[in-house]
Amino acid sequence: MREAAATMRHEFIGLYGMLERNWYLIKRYAWWEVAFFFWTAANTLTIVFIAKGVVAEGGTVNLDRLTTILLIGAVIWSYLGIVFELLIETVAWERWEGTIEYTFMAPLTRAVHLLGTGLFAIGYGIVRASIVFAAIAAFFGLHMPNANFATAVVLLAVASISFVGIGMMTAVLPLISPEKGTQFGYVAQGLMLVVSGVYYPVSVLPEFMQWLAKISPATYALRGERSAILDGATIGSVWGDLWPMLLIGVISVPLGIWVFRRGELHAKRHGKLKRSG
């Protein structure tokens, strides 16, 4: 019992260590973070302006509604980008600095290692996505009188579990290919969003892509967020989107840890932890 408590304490301190390290890095690269924030904001603007473009081209749409639909898509894209990026950097950045061997030889379970990064990614991602959302909404003077932000936050938190699980699987890529693994993580992010109705309803997609949309957590996150912000949906009314995300999360997190562990064993067998090895 005492030994189990000591192990638990050890793992919690390790988890705190992961959060602490990521916080130090964000702090030390603060100006780069500001630059990336402006890049995200600019990227989001280019998407959201499409709504105005449709009207300018003679389209008859509810401008506020279409603008908000696009804004939600762009913000979820950037949020997912942050979560995936931080998880992929679990390996990529550490290989670059050469610290990876010290992390992998520490008595820290891989689950705690990855969950620590995932937790930080969720916290940091939510803060950054919220600021982008508020800034762009203010820029366009969007009115969201029915919005239920509490439901929106709960949806994002639940979606994050499965995003982290899938992110763990992509984090293994730089172990297999130090040069191209990171970029492939962005490919995974793009593929997930393209089938999830990021800027359009899933119903416009070909049938095989609609089938893929069913197993993508982003589909439910996007649909749920739009219901919550545009129509003021309550948690009860988005349960149809929440339970599939919970199910995918329950499967994807252990699967992500398992895949990463396989990658780690492959790297240890073939001497790939050290860059020149």
Next chain:
Amino acid sequence: MFAVEVNNLRKEFFRRDATRTHMRRRRRRVAALEGVTFTMERGECVAILGQNGSGKSTLVRLLSTLLLPDGGSARIFGHDVVKESRPVQRLVNRVSVEASFFKKMSSEENLAYAARFYGIPPSVTKTAIPEILERVGFPAGRRHEPMENLSRGMQQKVALARALLTSPVLLLLDEPTTGLDPRSKLEVQDFIRDVWTSHDATILLCTHDLREAEVLADRVGILDRGRLIALDPAEVLKEQHDVETLEEAFFAATGRAFEEEEDEDAERGVFA
């Protein structure tokens, strides 16, 4: 119980040749360690001498759970490095030739998060980090500076502090003084001696500095092309080959001079 018990340890890597046969590059088997066997007593300091590519770093990586062996076994204080990696990781720390850190972070930040991975809470590191940095001769006032502002010697002192902060029972030193200026080299060597005598630590020192091996270690091993061909006190090695210096003993044992490194490294293509 031995501190380190290595039995017929083998590790090989596969490297792709640059030349292609039938559109495919040929895979070449390179043996990094071939049946290495030795033991170390608790509190002993053993130096392993070898040229670049001789398998020194592979040995250190296998003992620190960073590589999986292809055969044989290695036990640290009775724990198998493959089957019981977690207990091994709690007992071992390592200082390598590259002082790897997050360069934008300060020495204090780098040490703090690394200590957490070993279960050391902030309440302990708050006082332990300045103390340990002082012990390794690192100026306390510079502990908030980014690592990138520090000299190579300073960074290596922080690397030693990182290893000692976790109170390892087995310290693996993989060329800790390579590339340091003479003064930093002496300071690091003095500190290793200090740790060895005051910490009850067992030390495995891999080096190609013959003097360092002779001065610091109880026994000196010669690792040649992945084979441990000798492991005895330096004086015994010299007597065995009837020579005056350790360099001559190395030459007599391997049949090659210590300087013949580059070709060896390129040919074997294993960890330095």
